Amino acid sequence: MWTQLALAVALVVTIWSTPSTTIRYDGHEVLQILPQTIEDVHKLISLAKKYHLDIWKSPRYLNETFDVRVDPDQITDFVHDIESLGLKADHWITDVQKLIDEVTHTRNRRATFSIGAFNDHNSINSYLNSLASSNPRVTVHSMGQSYEGRDIRYVKISNNVGTNKKAIYADGGIHAREWLAVTTVLYFIDQIANNPTQDRTIEALLGKFDFYFAPVVNPDGYEYSRNHDRMWRKNRRPVVSGCYGVDINRNFAYHWNPDNGGSHNPCEEVHSGTHATSEVETKILQNFLCSHSNLIAYLNVHTYGQYWIYPWGYTPILPSDYRDLDHLGRTAATAIRHTHGKVFTVGEDTRVLYAAAGGADDYAKGACGVKYSYTVELRDTGVHGFVAPQSYIIPAGEETFAGFKAFATELIHYEHL
Ligand SMILES: [Zn+2]
Known part of the structure; x- marks a missing residue:
């Protein structure tokens, strides 16, 4: 009985902790930068390309932010480059994975369809x-x-x-x-x-x-x-x-x-x-x-x-x-x-x-x-x-x-x- 239970527990643990191919974003930040001119926008886009960053939002009008996800290894260098353009980077999301986890935690994981859920x-x-x-x-x-x-x-x-x-x-x-x-x-x-x-x-x-x-x-x-x-x-x-x-x-x-x-x-x-x-x-x-x-x-x-x-x-x-x-x-x-x-x-x-x-x-x-x-x-x-x-x-x-x-x-x- 205990062996079976232990096996069952082990199986559950294995399923839950299977080293899945899920990609994690621990420590990834999303920075918001407010460009002052059109040239600033172009420079920001080039900079994001140089670091191969994931641009979340490019501003469509002035007075709107440029939002970009930066991985932890790149944050210091990237922020330095931003500052050398005379711009300031706001740390909007400081841990993308934490945000994903918080949202996932409250998510309805039922397999049945619901208009109020994120369905498969x-x-x-x-x-x-x-x-x-x-x-x-x-x-x-x-x-x-x-x-x-x-x-x-x-x-x-x-x-x-x-x-x-x-x-x-x-x-x-x-x-x-x-x-x-x-x-x-x-x-x-x-x-x-x-x-x-x-x-x-x-x-x-x-x-x-x-x-x-x-x-x-x-x-x-x-x-x-x-x-x-x-x-x-x-x-x-x-x-x-x-x-x-x-x-x-x-x-x-x-x-x-x-x-x-x-x-x-x-x-x-x-x-x-x-x-x-x-x-x-x-x-x-x-x-x-x-x-x-x-x-x-x-x-x-x-x-x-x-x-x-x-x-x-x-x-x-x-x-x-x-x-x-x-x-x-x-x-x-x-x-x-x-x-x-x-x-x-x-x-x-x-x-x-x-x-x-x-x-x-x-x-x-x-x-x-x-x-x-x-x-x-x-x-x-x-x-x-x-x-x-x-x-x-x-x-x-x-x-x-x-x-x-x-x-x-x-x-x-x-x-x-
Ligand atoms: Zn889209």
């Missing part, structure tokens, strides 16, 4: 299937398979009345570690499909639009981020020996250019790929975006920084219809602010400071003609960054969905739909 890819797909089988408004479809063979699913939500409707599409999880983007798209799905509060606005929107939602468009990266490396961003294709993954949101075939906000180096977080559309996930998304000619709006959902921004990402030159995009973005941001007080900045992707070519939003607008194409960066602005706690899921869903409803409602009036 399998249970998300099962949820989409069960929704489709129980709700006549919902159909579930596959966009295709990821590099590792995971099914990239999306739902279509329609009241099935009328023809030739315009459509709105939103997706999440293109960057693996941005889990709150996944939960927020799932929140949208639940609200529109089930309309739990019998909101008449939702019924009105379904009278004018069909909706498409894909909660996890980079499932390999997402699962890797859940199981092995909380800070993973890219997909999981082996590129060169020892380095995996391409940043899908730098890989789209519209003015693709690794020298413009991306990287040629496969070991870096923003690797743009060896050529445009080198990744199967990019190809799948491009096909989806261009094959639905009724799409009028697209939200590519990310964390963090609280932005509602529009193309172009590859150039500071504004699109000719930027006033329309700006107006609709401001409508969304106002509704967001009125929900939980969060302030979202609206503007063009690049706006002088930060360019990134090869993004999904540029492709949707430039290559597929989806007029209202946005990148939405959810909360927060400097508390948890990428390591959003479970307690953010519902409020982030509520405020972003309020923005989404206001946006779609205004779109009906603005475009005379």
Whole structure:
């Protein structure tokens, strides 16, 4: 009996303490630096590249911080270099692993799906299937398979009345570690499909639009981020020996250019790929975006920084219809602010400071003609960054969905739909 018990305990201990391949971030800091000029921003980006650092956030406007993760061996040298530029580094997160552990500790680890939890890819797909089988408004479809063979699913939500409707599409999880983007798209799905509060606005929107939602468009990266490396961003294709993954949101075939906000180096977080559309996930998304000619709006959902921004990402030159995009973005941001007080900045992707070519939003607008194409960066602005706690899921869903409803409602009036 005791032997069996001891064996059982030993087994449990072994399972729990299996030297897993989980990557740890003990002592890693996230520094916030406030650049004074555009030149400062460029110098900071070069410096981060020199140290091969993980840039968490580049400022899009002056008076915003440059956030960067630094490993313990590099902190002294890096801070010295920052100071020699005449800048000051604030130690925002002093131990990334501690933050991950705190958030994980309070995490709901149930395998069953919940709108208020960070669910795994399998249970998300099962949820989409069960929704489709129980709700006549919902159909579930596959966009295709990821590099590792995971099914990239999306739902279509329609009241099935009328023809030739315009459509709105939103997706999440293109960057693996941005889990709150996944939960927020799932929140949208639940609200529109089930309309739990019998909101008449939702019924009105379904009278004018069909909706498409894909909660996890980079499932390999997402699962890797859940199981092995909380800070993973890219997909999981082996590129060169020892380095995996391409940043899908730098890989789209519209003015693709690794020298413009991306990287040629496969070991870096923003690797743009060896050529445009080198990744199967990019190809799948491009096909989806261009094959639905009724799409009028697209939200590519990310964390963090609280932005509602529009193309172009590859150039500071504004699109000719930027006033329309700006107006609709401001409508969304106002509704967001009125929900939980969060302030979202609206503007063009690049706006002088930060360019990134090869993004999904540029492709949707430039290559597929989806007029209202946005990148939405959810909360927060400097508390948890990428390591959003479970307690953010519902409020982030509520405020972003309020923005989404206001946006779609205004779109009906603005475009005379
Ligand atoms: Zn992102």
